[in-house]
Amino acid sequence: MKVEIVEFTEWTVINAALQSGDIDANNFQHIPYLNAQISARGYDIVPLQPSIVVPMGIYAGRAKDLDTLPDGATIGIPNDPTNSARALKLLELAGLIRLKPDIDQDAASPLDIADNPRHLRFSEIDAAQLPRTLPDIDLGVITLNYAVLAGLDPKAALKLEDETSHWTLVWAARRDRAQDARLVRFIEIYRSAPVRDFVLERFKGSILPTW
Incomplete structure (x- = not known):
């Protein structure tokens, strides 16, 4: 399957590109963010399968641990x-x-x-x-x-956070394209064991697969 990957430097325009039909799907946001975008801008975009978690963490600044905060x-x-x-x-x-x-x-x-x-x-x-x-x-x-x-x-x-995070990223598509057979097949390939193994090996815990 041939796929074109389009990179954006400003994430506030990614859903606009999806809504306008410039891209067929995106994978950068969690459902709370998507819902906020739909509410604010009226997008007819729906979430599809979950993809990865980019975990949020608590990091030490002047305090070095939680117990002595x-x-x-x-x-x-x-x-x-x-x-x-x-x-x-x-x-x-x-x-x-x-x-x-x-x-x-x-x-x-x-x-x-x-x-x-x-x-x-x-x-x-x-x-x-x-x-x-x-x-x-x-x-x-x-x-x-x-x-x-x-x-x-x-x-x-x-x-x-771990892979059970509520804030997992999701594939998203415009509602009228959500059942496109090419898109469904692509996400099936993405959510496969070889891709999971690659993510775990390549990103060493900084990105977690959800499948």
Whole structure:
């Protein structure tokens, strides 16, 4: 099967290209981000099969571990709404905060924290800049695409998502093309054992297959 891969340098235009028919499918976003884009821009785009997880991790800044995190510590989290919610969920999984149970977990903000026993403070920062801010904050919650580019080791994360993450990336297509036989077949090939083995070997934990 012959496939043309189109690379974008600005991710806010990728769904626009899909909606306009310039591309047949994309694979860069999780469902919360896709839902936010559909709500904001009216795209008729649907999620297909999950692809990979680019794990989000909690990285040491001035604080070196979770157990000795000082009261009133500053935590850097992404400033876009979907990844801000994702960061808060990871902090909850790490036992640092507790979110209100009756909220939309995909849209959680620091205002939705029900319990913050260490009186943590949250600094919302552009996701790409978070690694650079680590010397000035106690912890940073960073996705591995930015962490690896900044030279951070996934194994050094104090807490790291795994392949069961709610924020897995998904293949997406315009609704009227979602059942295209070529696209269905391509995703079947992508979600095969050889591709899984390649991802595990090539990316050493910085990208995780979901199949």
